[in-house]
Amino acid sequence: MKIGELARRTGLTASRIRFYESIGLLGEVGRRANGYRTYPSEAAVTLELINAAQKAGFSLDEIRTLLPGELGRWDHDALLGTLRRKVAEIEALEAKLAASRAGLLTVIGQIETRPEDIDCTANARRVLGSILGGLDET
Amino acid sequence: MKIGELARRTGLTASRIRFYESIGLLGEVGRRANGYRTYPSEAAVTLELINAAQKAGFSLDEIRTLLPGELGRWDHDALLGTLRRKVAEIEALEAKLAASRAGLLTVIGQIETRPEDIDCTANARRVLGSILGGLDET
DNA sequence: CTTGAGATTAAACTTAACTCAAAGGTTAAA
DNA sequence: TTTAACCTTTGAGTTAAGTTTAATCTCAAG
Incomplete structure (x- = not known):
């Protein structure tokens, strides 16, 4: 063909x-x-x-x-080894994604639950703190 | 500085x-x-x-x-929207990864559980079938 | 005065997995 | 016969997020 x-x-x-x-x-x-x-x-x-x-x-x-x-x-053994390594890689990636998602949900929560009596700048500082302190701890 | x-x-x-x-x-x-x-x-x-x-x-x-x-x-609302969309993206990616991992585990299982009485070529065909039929159904 | 560290720029290089364009050769059908 | 649909090759372009290189400038210390 x-x-x-x-x-x-x-x-x-x-x-x-x-x-x-x-x-x-x-x-x-x-x-x-x-x-x-x-x-x-x-x-x-x-x-x-x-x-x-x-x-x-x-x-x-x-x-x-x-x-x-x-x-x-x-080569059965090599193939099996590679497949298992790839599964491990995928699991590592899944863990990273789960952490990212959790971090984002935290930030979303911070933004959503802003106390009515706090001003924009103070809230930004609060949110910023949660981002810088919590999101990049991987 | x-x-x-x-x-x-x-x-x-x-x-x-x-x-x-x-x-x-x-x-x-x-x-x-x-x-x-x-x-x-x-x-x-x-x-x-x-x-x-x-x-x-x-x-x-x-x-x-x-x-x-x-x-x-x-812009609070735009930011929230973007964050939520990113969470959705991450969840989609997580689903894909879970499917990939499941597919790989199936293949690994197929290779590992090869009946002793089957020859290499026949087993390869069996494994190949499971890969082509099951791994790319995303 | 000279040496070394650190600053500047523009442009090229890197990786992955392709795609696209140009310029041409081949073939089946009307 | 001509046209349309295929096929060929080479080389360049694409995207993302930088890094590297080269050539030059600035500055502080000994």
């Missing part, structure tokens, strides 16, 4: 597919006599795999080190 | 402070006769505020629209 059809099948742009090839994600790509790239249908699976891995948070660099030449022969 | 001292006080690099000025985050910056920048001690508070906002997930562009000229006069 030519690149256009592969693009249609996978939902990626042709330029993106060429880009993946250029950074070594696709290995050797066949050519027809006229110079056009030609792909086996397996290529669609590879591209969808790359896509899925990206959505799971892997960079193209990481994906390249994970993808075996032949779809179907992985 | 000169830029070097401000940098030392805030923990930012001088180049970063100049960069913030260049994109309009710091408003007017005073100059001495010799051309050196000169800052009031308030500037440290502004920089720490920027830093805290960044850590909470705001882009410099967003921060610029939030920062008032004078530290202490905010």
